[in-house]
Amino acid sequence: MAALLDGKALAARVRAGLAQRVATLGFRPGLVVVRVGEDPASGVYVRNKDRAAQEAGFASRTLHLPAATTEAELLFTIAALNADGAVDGILVQLPLPPHIATEKAIGAVDPAKDVDGFHPLNAGRLASGLPGLVPCTPRGVMHLLAESGARLRGARALVLGRSQIVGRPMAQLLLGADCTVTIAHSRTDDLGAECRRADILVAAVGRAEMVKGGWIKPGAVVIDVGINRRADGTLCGDVAFGEAQHAAAITPVPGGVGPMTIACLLENTLDAAIARRGGA
Numbered sequence: 267m268a269a270l271l272d273g274k275a276l277a278a279r280v281r282a283g284l285a286q287r288v289a290t291l292g293f294r295p296g297l298v299v300v301r302v303g304e305d306p307a308s309g310v311y312v313r314n315k316d317r318a319a320q321e322a323g324f325a326s327r328t329l330h331l332p333a334a335t336t337e338a339e340l341l342f343t344i345a346a347l348n349a350d351g352a353v354d355g356i357l358v359q360l361p362l363p364p365h366i367a368t369e370k371a372i373g374a375v376d377p378a379k380d381v382d383g384f385h386p387l388n389a390g391r392l393a394s395g396l397p398g399l400v401p402c403t404p405r406g407v408m409h410l411l412a413e414s415g416a417r418l419r420g421a422r423a424l425v426l427g428r429s430q431i432v433g434r435p436m437a438q439l440l441l442g443a444d445c446t447v448t449i450a451h452s453r454t455d456d457l458g459a460e461c462r463r464a465d466i467l468v469a470a471v472g473r474a475e476m477v478k479g480g481w482i483k484p485g486a487v488v489i490d491v492g493i494n495r496r497a498d499g500t501l502c503g504d505v506a507f508g509e510a511q512h513a514a515a516i517t518p519v520p521g522g523v524g525p526m527t528i529a530c531l532l533e534n535t536l537d538a539a540i541a542r543r544g545g546a
Contacts, residue, residue, distance in 0.1 A: 268488070269515040271410050277525035280409065281322050284532050288323035295539035296352045297326045297381065297532075301359040302340060302366065303333035308359050315357075318528050324535060325352070337366045341374050348376040354539035355381035357531065378542060381534040389430065392438045399534050404436040406526025407468060407489050408443070414515040416487040419444040422463055426450050426477065426504070427470035432491055436468055457481075469504035479509025488516040491523050 288295065297319050301312050312328055319326030329343065340362075347353050356379045358371050372380075377387040383401035391398035411418065423445040427433035433449060440447045450460045452471055461467055461481035469477050470491035482488060482505075492504030503519030510516050517523055 268511045268513040269414070271414055271489075271515050271517045271522060273406070273410060273517060273522040274525045276409060276413055277406075277529040280526070280529040281318060281532060284529075284536055285322040287536065293539070293543075294323060294325040295354045295535050296350075297324050297355040297357070297535045298347055298353050299326070299328045299357045299359055300331065300340070300343060300347070301328055302331045302335050303363045305361060308361070312359055315528055315531060319532060319535070322532055324532065333363050335363075335366075337370065340366055340371055344371065344374045348374075348379065353379065354542055355379055355531075355535035357382050379538055381531055381538055383435065383534065384431065389435070392435055395442060399538060400439065401431055401435045402530040402534060403432050403470075403491060403523060403527045404439050405530040405533065406523055407436060407491070408439055409526055409530070410489055410517060410523065411466065411487065414487050416466060416515070418466070421445050421465040423447045423466040423468070424450055424460055424464035425468045425470065426457075426461070427468075427472070427491070429470065432470040436470065440466070440468075452476075467505075471504050473504055474502050475504070475506040477505040477510075479506055479512070482510050482513055484512045485514045488513045489523065490517050490519050493519055493524065 299312050299315060301308055316326050316328055347356050356375050362368055362371060372384045375385055377385045380388055380399050383399045388398040392400060423440045425433050425437045428449055428451045437447050437449050450457055454460055458481040461477060462483050464483060464486055466487050468489045472492055474494035488505055488510055490503035490505040494502050496502055501520050
């Protein structure tokens with residue numbers, strides 16, 4: 267029976283540790299979430315982020331702009347936040363309305379305040395093995411792997427998915443931990459065979475229960491980043507959870523990676539705040 271990696275409990279511990287650190291500072295790290303439009307999922311995520319930040323002692327607020335906001339207006343808002351000394355972290359909530367170019371919005375954020383870790387400069391620093399702000403979900407996955415007790419050095423790790431948000435930065439972090447890393451995706455030939463070789467499997471492809479139990483190596487550690495909605499309204503991951511109990515450890519969906527993403531957003535914000543103050 268696979269051990270359950272409880273991201274909700276781990277995230278609570280991480281947030282509690284952050285709250286203790288913030289309480290010793292002479293300032294409250296400032297986080298601003300910029301939301302454009304009325305995407306329902308974004309509304310839920312933003313409320314959860316704001317609540318977690320407030321509970322940890324951060325100065326957190328949301329700028330909720332109407333869906334008709336122009337690209338120029340959004341870029342002006344981001345520029346004002348870049349110049350605001352009270353703001354340590356800026357998160358532009360995705361998705362944006364289709365008339366706004368996502369890459370322009372991400373690229374407009376000051377890299378020192380880019381707590382999503384999406385700015386090309388931060389992506390380049392990660393790819394070069396240099397310190398910088400790391401995307402929150404991959405950072406959360408590394409916490410979960412540490413919690414699992416998995417041996418990373420020399421382990422075969424497969425990242426299923428190649429997005430800029432999860433797949434590619436995840437591979438870079440695993441490389442930095444001395445794993446032997448493969449990136450696979452929906453068009454990989456014999457994807458099942460690639461998965462069966464992996465000691466660590468991170469599934470982030472966005473297809474409901476695509477990874478079958480027969481694809482998972484006995485004793486592997488499985489991190490399921492996917493969150494998909496079935497026809498009956500229930501949520502599931504990219505891994506067929508019920509078929510994967512021969513793994514050493516696995517994350518549930520929901521309650522696995524998701525809570526860690528928010529916890530790591532706060533970690534990034536605190537890191538950015540301290541760096542901006544010269545390591546205070």
